[in-house]
Amino acid sequence: MILAAFLALFRRDLRLALRQGGDTGLVIAFFVLTVVLFPFGVGPEPEVLARSAPGILWVAALLAALLSLDRLFLPDYEDGSLDLIALSSLPLELATLAKCAAHWVSTGVPLALISPALALILDLDPRAIATLLASLLIGTPALSLIGGVAAALTLGARRQGVLLSLLVLPLYVPPLIFGAGAVEAAALGMPPRVDLLLLGALTLAALPLCPWAAAAALRQALG
Amino acid sequence: MLTRLANPARFMRISAVALPWCAWASCAVIAVGLYLALIAAPPDYQQGEAVRIMYVHVPAAWMALNIYLFVAVASAVALVWRHPLAEIAARSAAPIGAAFTFVCLASGSLWGRPMWGTWWVWDARLTSVLVLFFLYLGYIALVNGFDDPGRGGRVGSILALVGVVNLPIIKFSVDWWNTLHQPASVLRFGKPTIALSMLVPLLVMALGFMLLFAALLLVRMRTELNERKIRALRLNSAASVRPKRRSEHGVPARPAVLR
Amino acid sequence: MHAALGKQTRRPMLPHLSNRLSLTAAPALAVPLPDLVGEDLACRRGERIVFIGASFRLSPGDTLILSGANGSGKSSLLRLVAGLLTPVAGRLLWGIAPVAADLASHHACLHYIGHQDALKPAMTPREVLAFAAALRGRRLASAEPALDEALAAFDLEGIADWPCRWLSAGQRRRVALARLLASPAPLWLLDEPTTALDSDSQTRLEQAIATHRSKGGMVMIATHAPIQLDAATTLALDGLAPPLQLDPILAE
Amino acid sequence: MSAYFAMGGYAVFVWPAYALTATVLGGLVLYSWQRYRDSIRNLERLQRQVSPR
Numbered sequence: 170m171i172l173a174a175f176l177a178l179f180r181r182d183l184r185l186a187l188r189q190g191g192d193t194g195l196v197i198a199f200f201v202l203t204v205v206l207f208p209f210g211v212g213p214e215p216e217v218l219a220r221s222a223p224g225i226l227w228v229a230a231l232l233a234a235l236l237s238l239d240r241l242f243l244p245d246y247e248d249g250s251l252d253l254i255a256l257s258s259l260p261l262e263l264a265t266l267a268k269c270a271a272h273w274v275s276t277g278v279p280l281a282l283i284s285p286a287l288a289l290i291l292d293l294d295p296r297a298i299a300t301l302l303a304s305l306l307i308g309t310p311a312l313s314l315i316g317g318v319a320a321a322l323t324l325g326a327r328r329q330g331v332l333l334s335l336l337v338l339p340l341y342v343p344p345l346i347f348g349a350g351a352v353e354a355a356a357l358g359m360p361p362r363v364d365l366l367l368l369g370a371l372t373l374a375a376l377p378l379c380p381w382a383a384a385a386a387l388r389q390a391l392g
Numbered sequence: 393m394l395t396r397l398a399n400p401a402r403f404m405r406i407s408a409v410a411l412p413w414c415a416w417a418s419c420a421v422i423a424v425g426l427y428l429a430l431i432a433a434p435p436d437y438q439q440g441e442a443v444r445i446m447y448v449h450v451p452a453a454w455m456a457l458n459i460y461l462f463v464a465v466a467s468a469v470a471l472v473w474r475h476p477l478a479e480i481a482a483r484s485a486a487p488i489g490a491a492f493t494f495v496c497l498a499s500g501s502l503w504g505r506p507m508w509g510t511w512w513v514w515d516a517r518l519t520s521v522l523v524l525f526f527l528y529l530g531y532i533a534l535v536n537g538f539d540d541p542g543r544g545g546r547v548g549s550i551l552a553l554v555g556v557v558n559l560p561i562i563k564f565s566v567d568w569w570n571t572l573h574q575p576a577s578v579l580r581f582g583k584p585t586i587a588l589s590m591l592v593p594l595l596v597m598a599l600g601f602m603l604l605f606a607a608l609l610l611v612r613m614r615t616e617l618n619e620r621k622i623r624a625l626r627l628n629s630a631a632s633v634r635p636k637r638r639s640e641h642g643v644p645a646r647p648a649v650l651r
Numbered sequence: 652m653h654a655a656l657g658k659q660t661r662r663p664m665l666p667h668l669s670n671r672l673s674l675t676a677a678p679a680l681a682v683p684l685p686d687l688v689g690e691d692l693a694c695r696r697g698e699r700i701v702f703i704g705a706s707f708r709l710s711p712g713d714t715l716i717l718s719g720a721n722g723s724g725k726s727s728l729l730r731l732v733a734g735l736l737t738p739v740a741g742r743l744l745w746g747i748a749p750v751a752a753d754l755a756s757h758h759a760c761l762h763y764i765g766h767q768d769a770l771k772p773a774m775t776p777r778e779v780l781a782f783a784a785a786l787r788g789r790r791l792a793s794a795e796p797a798l799d800e801a802l803a804a805f806d807l808e809g810i811a812d813w814p815c816r817w818l819s820a821g822q823r824r825r826v827a828l829a830r831l832l833a834s835p836a837p838l839w840l841l842d843e844p845t846t847a848l849d850s851d852s853q854t855r856l857e858q859a860i861a862t863h864r865s866k867g868g869m870v871m872i873a874t875h876a877p878i879q880l881d882a883a884t885t886l887a888l889d890g891l892a893p894p895l896q897l898d899p900i901l902a903e
Numbered sequence: 904m905s906a907y908f909a910m911g912g913y914a915v916f917v918w919p920a921y922a923l924t925a926t927v928l929g930g931l932v933l934y935s936w937q938r939y940r941d942s943i944r945n946l947e948r949l950q951r952q953v954s955p956r
Contacts, residue, residue: 495924495927612939
């Protein structure tokens with residue numbers, strides 16, 4: 170019964186994100202554009218780019234995920250759907266989990282899938298490309314979940330966009346460090362296992378805690 | 393103790409007495425601390441006189457962290473026990489914490505320049521304090537980001553709890569990041585084993601900062617309570633102006649004692 | 652039927668309540684529902700205390716009309732009864748079981764139609780109703796007949812597959828109201844349901860309310876339009892504004 | 904005396920550090936005290952308006 174409601178909300182959010190073609194396409198375009206901008210800034214020398222490729226890719230992915238966060242709850246808050254979701258048989262915690270999962274699938278996964286292509290542009294060491302894909306797939310759920318909390322906290326605030334990124338970026342430091350660290354370790358030939366495990370631990374910790382915090386924040390917005 | 397202080401009227405009475413004491417005590421202790429730090433303490437055999445910056449930098453770092461913990465505890469009390477005064481304490485303490493964090497960062501940078509030739513050294517502790525500074529800014533911006541102050545306070549409490557859960561994770565990840573990318577400077581930023589003559593000024597300055605925090609907190613909390621009274625009076629005067637249509641069976645004028 | 656992920660321990664009173672509340676197209680309820688009772692409710696929106704001492708009793712088959720000037724708290728009371736707002740004072744009860752004990756079951760017993768229509772421009776009315784039914788835990792297969800019946804009741808078959816961005820305000824309002832029939836719930840909370848409705852739709856709404864009441868359902872409605880509701884009690888919120896706006900922190 | 908102020912050559916770092924601390928903390932004290940005085944004055948003015956009625 171609850172699963173039916175959970176899947177319904179997840180599928181609806183996913184369909185809305187993909188059908189309008191807005192979110193996913195926009196996020197990927199932003200990701201590609203940000204990565205492509207770096208050579209214009211630091212110069213095209215391969216060894217310079219390769220050295221900082223893990224950092225560039227992860228920061229760009231992080232900012233791309235940040236881009237579409239304020240659309241996570243705001244449309245539902247403004248058109249009244251949030252009341253419907255709050256009154257459904259789905260506890261608010263699971264509803265926020267469903268929305269964060271839909272956000273992950275519509276932004277996190279495409280970012281991860283396209284990252285190997287961009288790694289080639291930045292001359293990243295081929296050994297590290299598999300780790301890059303793995304680290305993004307493991308790390309982006311944490312980005313969506315932590316972002317979900319920030320989106321719920323800033324719901325209905327003045328200037329939500331700026332406020333949301335100010336709240337989220339300090340909390341994105343650990344995933345960024347472990348994610349980029351894993352890719353860099355792989356690029357230097359060292360085993361990235363420990364970094365990936367730590368990143369996985371972050372995501373697993375975020376899985377129960379973030380929906381709980383986001384639901385508490387949503388209740389403030391509803392009341 | 394907490395519930396006894398819950399009553400704002402009692403808080404105003406107690407804080408009215410405590411405020412002057414805190415203020416004068418902090419001035420005295422800081423004065424003594426400055427004397428010890430600037431004059432009495434010996435120069436360091438390696439860093440020379442530059443070590444005197446430590447007497448401001450380290451206490452400020454302690455205060456930055458402890459005030460954030462204070463905000464988190466006050467927020468937890470505000471959320472769990474619906475304690476209005478705790479929310480006001482958290483909201484009033486955050487800017488003071490942000491000020492101490494800024495002082496810590498600035499003095500750290502001023503200390504780093506003569507020691508390692510760069511205005512900013514990506515040392516593990518200093519970087520964690522930088523992230524803490526952004527957590528403070530995020531909290532302050534969120535609390536003031538809503539038209540309804542009550543809403544800002546409650547949402548800010550949730551953010552403070554999320555932040556305090558993330559603090560150790562951030563500290564661990566920055567240390568991890570620091571060991572991976574050992575910064576250029578060879579001399580570890582760690583404090584050498586402190587000689588007593590150096591420890592005393594440090595502790596005195598720390599006590600002075602704590603008293604300063606207490607005094608500032610009381611001032612800001614009293615201001616917040618006054619402003620709430622002002623808002624309530626304005627709301628009531630606006631309400632009393634509104635024509636009351638059904639005055640014949642007027643609602644009894646007892647003030648609604650609300651949860 | 653209702654496996655609520657109840658965090659609180661389940662109160663004996665409410666689960667049997669939600670079992671009896673499956674007000675499907677089945678004949679009138681054999682066992683009468685308990686009354687919905689509001690005791691001395693007070694509500695705060697932001698910094699303002701909107702009303703105090705609001706009391707009412709809604710028994711099955713009844714309709715309660717909330718009257719009062721703008722800003723007297725009609726919408727706030729509806730949101731409070733829906734469980735979206737927690738009352739600052741007073742209690743809401745099903746018979747003798749307080750609602751706050753098991754909010755999940757309470758939510759399962761009501762429909763709340765607010766000012767906004769909660770429609771996504773990219774979705775069609777049929778998808779909107781299917782989603783609303785699924786949110787309330789109805790299997791899609793079993794919901795199909797109810798969807799068609801709901802669409803028919805509000806004359807929406809013709810535009811059932813148009814994306815909502817093509818619909819007029821009145822049509823959007825009808826889709827929102829069709830949610831009432833897509834999945835059954837005994838308590839209807841309607842906030843200005845007749846806005847943007849033409850006369851034909853308004854009669855359809857009155858008819859839907861009448862059949863709902865005949866099956867033992869309850870309706871709480873905030874409206875200014877002269878809607879035809881027989882034997883309806885009225886709760887005036889105007890006189891309930893508190894004389895003294897007290898901030899809780901200063902009240903002690 | 905001037906040797907003392909030279910701070911063994913580090914004067915340009917030690918004194919600004921202390922000056923900066925004084926300005927930031929002092930500024931916060933003055934700002935908070937100013938707002939405190941304003942709130943008291945406004946509150947008394949409002950209470951005078953309300954109470955004589």
